Amino acid sequence: MMKDVTTTLAHGRDHLAIPGPSVMPERVLRAMHRPAPNIYQGELVDTTTSIKADLNKIASNSHDVGIFIGNGHAAWEASLVNTFSRGDKALFLINGRFGLAWAEAAKSLGIDAELLDCGHKRAVDVEKLEATLKADSAHSIKAVLTVHTDTASSSSNDLAGIRQAMNNAKHPALYMVDSIASFACEPFNMDELGVDVMVTASQKGLMTPPGLALLFVGERFWEFQKKADLVTPYWNAHARIFPKMFPDNFNGTPPTHHLFALREALDMLLEEGIENTWRRHEVFAHAVWAAIDAWGGDFKCNIEDKSMRSKAVTMITTAPDVGRDLQQFCNERYGVVLGVALAPEPGRTILSDAFRIGHMGHLNPSMLLGTLGTIEAAMQALDIKRGSGAVEAAAAVIGSS
Numbered sequence: 001m002m003k004d005v006t007t008t009l010a011h012g013r014d015h016l017a018i019p020g021p022s023v024m025p026e027r028v029l030r031a032m033h034r035p036a037p038n039i040y041q042g043e044l045v046d047t048t049t050s051i052k053a054d055l056n057k058i059a060s061n062s063h064d065v066g067i068f069i070g071n072g073h074a075a076w077e078a079s080l081v082n083t084f085s086r087g088d089k090a091l092f093l094i095n096g097r098f099g100l101a102w103a104e105a106a107k108s109l110g111i112d113a114e115l116l117d118c119g120h121k122r123a124v125d126v127e128k129l130e131a132t133l134k135a136d137s138a139h140s141i142k143a144v145l146t147v148h149t150d151t152a153s154s155s156s157n158d159l160a161g162i163r164q165a166m167n168n169a170k171h172p173a174l175y176m177v178d179s180i181a182s183f184a185c186e187p188f189n190m191d192e193l194g195v196d197v198m199v200t201a202s203q204k205g206l207m208t209p210p211g212l213a214l215l216f217v218g219e220r221f222w223e224f225q226k227k228a229d230l231v232t233p234y235w236n237a238h239a240r241i242f243p244k245m246f247p248d249n250f251n252g253t254p255p256t257h258h259l260f261a262l263r264e265a266l267d268m269l270l271e272e273g274i275e276n277t278w279r280r281h282e283v284f285a286h287a288v289w290a291a292i293d294a295w296g297g298d299f300k301c302n303i304e305d306k307s308m309r310s311k312a313v314t315m316i317t318t319a320p321d322v323g324r325d326l327q328q329f330c331n332e333r334y335g336v337v338l339g340v341a342l343a344p345e346p347g348r349t350i351l352s353d354a355f356r357i358g359h360m361g362h363l364n365p366s367m368l369l370g371t372l373g374t375i376e377a378a379m380q381a382l383d384i385k386r387g388s389g390a391v392e393a394a395a396a397v398i399g400s401s
């Protein structure tokens with residue numbers, strides 16, 4: 001058959017297979033399709049209260065959560081300005097572009113960000129962390145900050161191991177976690193982990209449009225918040241968490257339709273049961289990894305050790321230019337948007353020898369196998385050498401789970 005390179009087959013519904021924003025369920029979309037509500041009393045006020053309660057339930061946090069209008073970068077800033085004063089020392093655990101970007105945000109605010117760099121190919125090294133904390137006998141490090149999943153390298157960090165290292169070193173630093181890519185995708189229990197601050201955002205595992213930044217805090221956060229001299233009126237977590245009037249929750253007009261969307265998304269997660277949601281992500285992650293193993297050759301998971309891999313996103317390294325070509329071809333010809341691969345260094349460089357598959361949020365076997373099958377078709381179209389049986393291998397994982 002002739003290869004038709006001029007027309008696209010991308011009709012029907014486009015599919016986003018990127019690590020955020022994730023696919024929005026019809027139910028979430030429909031929840032927003034309504035007139036502007038009363039912002040003084042009634043449903044919106046009750047909805048906000050119930051959203052906060054259910055967010056805490058999913059995070060297993062027995063303390064507080066604040067909602068800011070913003071994306072993940074906004075959540076980073078909310079976490080930093082409410083915790084630190086200019087010149088405070090913070091230890092950032094780095095194993096990918098996102099942890100590094102959080103640290104860069106801290107530096108630009110005047111925080112003394114020290115990096116424990118563990119490369120781009122593995123989880124954070126908890127032994128190195130323990131040694132670093134033990135060496136800090138003066139306790140000058142005020143907080144340890146880590147991503148749970150680094151979305152660029154697609155690594156997943158051992159949050160319990162990090163807590164254990166802090167305990168072993170008997171170090172009083174605050175424990176701060178970015179769960180933006182992993183929240184509602186991978187197990188997280190804020191109380192049990194002894195996490196003091198956790199940030200996430202609406203557009204990944206929470207299946208809601210980008211626009212809500214969430215700051216979860218534990219009891220110890222407030223000692224730091226009281227002293228933090230970086231805090232500004234808009235970002236002040238105290239006012240949002242202890243509002244005197246309903247608009248204080250948002251420092252102004254509430255994000256009305258985002259709240260209706262998030263309410264619906266939380267209903268969906270609670271109906272499924274969060275443990276089932278985690279399990280579903282685990283199955284899909286293993287299916288993606290099985291496909292990559294079948295392709296073989298130059299196709300490899302960026303994170304070799306399975307126990308260090310994210311369940312929400314996978315970075316796949318390829319021969320030179322292949323990752324970029326597949327990403328572009330799937331997008332232009334087939335209506336499937338794969339994730340581009342971000343270089344580990346600062347800046348916004350995109351790698352040509354890698355791509356990413358987002359497998360987070362509102363996803364079922366047909367969507368995931370459709371993505372893998374579409375990649376397979378693009379490999380055929382582009383004459384890319386690979387092993388056979390990738391889609392079958394992924395299907396077998398799903399079928400036997």
Ligand SMILES: *Cc1c(COP(=O)(O)O)cnc(C)c1O
Pocket residue numbers: 019020071072073074098147149150151178179180181201210
């Ligand atoms: C997506 C993401 C961010 C940034 O979120 P934006 O909404 O793009 O600002 C930060 N951290 C992690 C781990 C992410 O996955």
